[in-house]
Structure formats: C-alpha cells, structure tokens
Amino acid sequence: MPELPEVETVRRGLLHLLAPPLEIRRLTCTRADLRHPLPGAAAHRLLPSRLTTIRRRGKYLLWELESGLLLNHLSMSGSWRLLTGPPARHDHCLLDLADGRRLAYRDPRRFGDLAFPVDETTDPRLCRLGPEPFDPALDTDWPKALRSRRTAIKSLLLDQGLIAGIGNIYANEALFRAGIRPHTSAATIGPRRARRLLLSLRTVLREAIAAGGSTISDFRHAGGSTGYFQHCFQVYGRSGLPCQHCARPIRSQLIGGRASFYCPRCQG
DNA sequence: CTCCTATCCTGCGAGC
DNA sequence: TGCTCGCAGGATAGGA
Numbered sequence: 001m002p003e004l005p006e007v008e009t010v011r012r013g014l015l016h017l018l019a020p021p022l023e024i025r026r027l028t029c030t031r032a033d034l035r036h037p038l039p040g041a042a043a044h045r046l047l048p049s050r051l052t053t054i055r056r057r058g059k060y061l062l063w064e065l066e067s068g069l070l071l072n073h074l075s076m077s078g079s080w081r082l083l084t085g086p087p088a089r090h091d092h093c094l095l096d097l098a099d100g101r102r103l104a105y106r107d108p109r110r111f112g113d114l115a116f117p118v119d120e121t122t123d124p125r126l127c128r129l130g131p132e133p134f135d136p137a138l139d140t141d142w143p144k145a146l147r148s149r150r151t152a153i154k155s156l157l158l159d160q161g162l163i164a165g166i167g168n169i170y171a172n173e174a175l176f177r178a179g180i181r182p183h184t185s186a187a188t189i190g191p192r193r194a195r196r197l198l199l200s201l202r203t204v205l206r207e208a209i210a211a212g213g214s215t216i217s218d219f220r221h222a223g224g225s226t227g228y229f230q231h232c233f234q235v236y237g238r239s240g241l242p243c244q245h246c247a248r249p250i251r252s253q254l255i256g257g258r259a260s261f262y263c264p265r266c267q268g
Numbered sequence: 269c270t271c272c273t274a275t276c277c278t279g280c281g282a283g284c
Numbered sequence: 285t286g287c288t289c290g291c292a293g294g295a296t297a298g299g300a
Binding site for chain 3: 158
C-alpha cells in the first residue's frame with residue numbers, strides 16, 4: 001500500500017526505466033475515470049511531449065512534461081509496468097514512449113488517480129497537502145500542531161493536511177519506535193515527545209526507502225519487483241506475536257476505523 | 269472548527 | 285474442496 005517510501009521507490013524506478021528526457025507520444029485510457037476523471041481529449045492535444053523529470057509530493061507522483069504536469073496517486077493497488085504483450089485486465093492507462101516501449105498504469109481497485117494536465121499552484125489535491133516529513137520547518141511546527149488537537153496521535157499522522165506521505169504502516173511503526181501508544185491524545189504529547197516522534201518517523205521512512213519500500217499484497221516497484229521492508233515491521237500486522245523488544249504480545253485496536261498495532265509495555 | 273463515519277473497489281485469506 | 289464474508293487501504297464528502 002504505497003506510502004511515502006513506496007512512492008519514492010516507484011519514482012526512482014521510473015526515472016531509471018525512462019531515463020528522461022524522453023518523449024511521450026501518446027496517452028491512452030481504457031475507461032473514463034478512476035477516483036476522478038481520467039485525461040480526455042484536452043490531454044491528447046498536449047502530446048507528444050518530452051518528460052523531463054518525475055517528482056514526488058506526499059504520496060503523489062508528479063511527472064513533469066514540457067507541455068504540462070501529470071499527477072498520479074497509486075492509492076493502494078496502483079503500479080506501473082512495462083508491457084511486453086497486450087494490456088492486462090486492470091491496465092487503465094497506457095503511455096507510448098518514443099523508443100517504442102509501452103508503460104501501463106495498473107490499478108485493480110481503481111482507488112488511484114491520474115490527471116493531466118494539472119496546475120500545481122491551484123490543484124486542491126496538492127494545495128491541501130501539509131509539509132513533507134523531512135521539511136525542517138516541522139521541527140518547530142509539528143510540536144505546535146499537536147498542542148490543540150485532542151484526537152488520537154495515530155489519526156493525526158494519517159492526516160495528509162498536517163504532514164504528507166504517512167500511511168497506516170509507517171504511522172504504526174513510528175509510534176512504536178517513539179514509545180507512544182497510537183490512541184494517545186495528541187494534546188498530551190509535549191514538545192520533547194513530539195520531536196522524538198518526528199525523529200522516529202524520519203528514521204523509519206529513511207530505512208524503508210533504503211529497503212525499496214514494503215510489499216504487502218499489491219505493491220510493486222516500477223517494473224514489478226518487490227520491496228523488502230515488510231520483513232522489518234516491529235508492530236504492523238504482528239497482532240499476538242511477541243514484541244521484539246520485550247516479548248509481550250503485540251495488541252491491535254481500531255482507531256478511526258484503521259487497524260492499529262502497539263506493544264502494551266514499550267508504548268507506555 | 270473538530271472529529272468521526274461511510275463510501276468507493278477488487279482480491280485475498282480466514283473460517284466454515 | 286468450495287463457498288461466503290470481511291477486511292485491506294487513501295482521500296473525501298457529509299454528518300454530528
């Protein structure tokens with residue numbers, strides 16, 4: 001389930017595969033929409049165009065074409081594959097490249113998003129995003145952001161408007177590393193612990209990026225290979241299994257409708 | 269404003 | 285073995 005490390009891994013993989021600058025000749029969609037409408041006739045008139053680079057913002061991939069910006073969110077089941085034959089059942093969008101290769105956006109659950117062109121300065125999907133986890137401004141802003149919020153800290157970590165790119169896996173893992181229970185009211189977390197949580201978050205994200213992300217069911221690198229950070233989970237999906245630090249069984253609890261995992265002893 | 273819930277969708281695994 | 289059912293998940297709209 002692509003979160004920041006997985007999206008970053010896909011971004012790097014795509015850059016490696018595509019080696020921009022590379023001309024994109026054609027964008028074909030095999031259905032009208034996913035979460036939002038897919039590119040239509042207006043997009044076709046902007047191609048062919050050269051891809052110059054691919055950036056990441058939160059969990060969004062931003063493909064910079066000379067004629068406009070292509071926005072893509074993998075949601076939970078989105079992936080990019082180089083086609084060697086005809087498109088598969090869930091290949092909703094196809095990119096024809098100047099060198100003859102064909103890249104498919106595959107998304108069985110259709111929760112993802114692909115739009116072209118988008119205006120980065122006005123598009124609500126991008127405007128509403130909070131700062132990147134590695135943004136130095138968070139060092140002072142993050143502890144302040146928690147002060148007035150009474151909701152569970154775990155829910156705040158998932159709020160893309162507050163901090164961009166965190167999903168259920170890394171929210172759980174960062175809270176374990178910081179020794180904070182997921183349902184702790186954010187307002188009760190002082191500046192010291194808030195900073196510790198931010199450091200834990202940055203560490204786990206960095207480690208996961210280095211490991212090529214986590215592969216659970218759907219996630220694949222650009223091209224189809226898997227990450228291996230899932231073997232490093234300390235709490236996520238480990239309900240009932242012993243804590244690797246104190247051997248107490250990991251507990252799970254629904255918070256805001258999302259599965260949350262914690263060690264009753266290490267997360268005080 | 270803040271917080272919570274339902275919704276979208278398919279595939280898979282648990283349980284019978 | 286074969287079936288059903290519930291869960292997984294991110295963003296968002298709308299309700300309390």
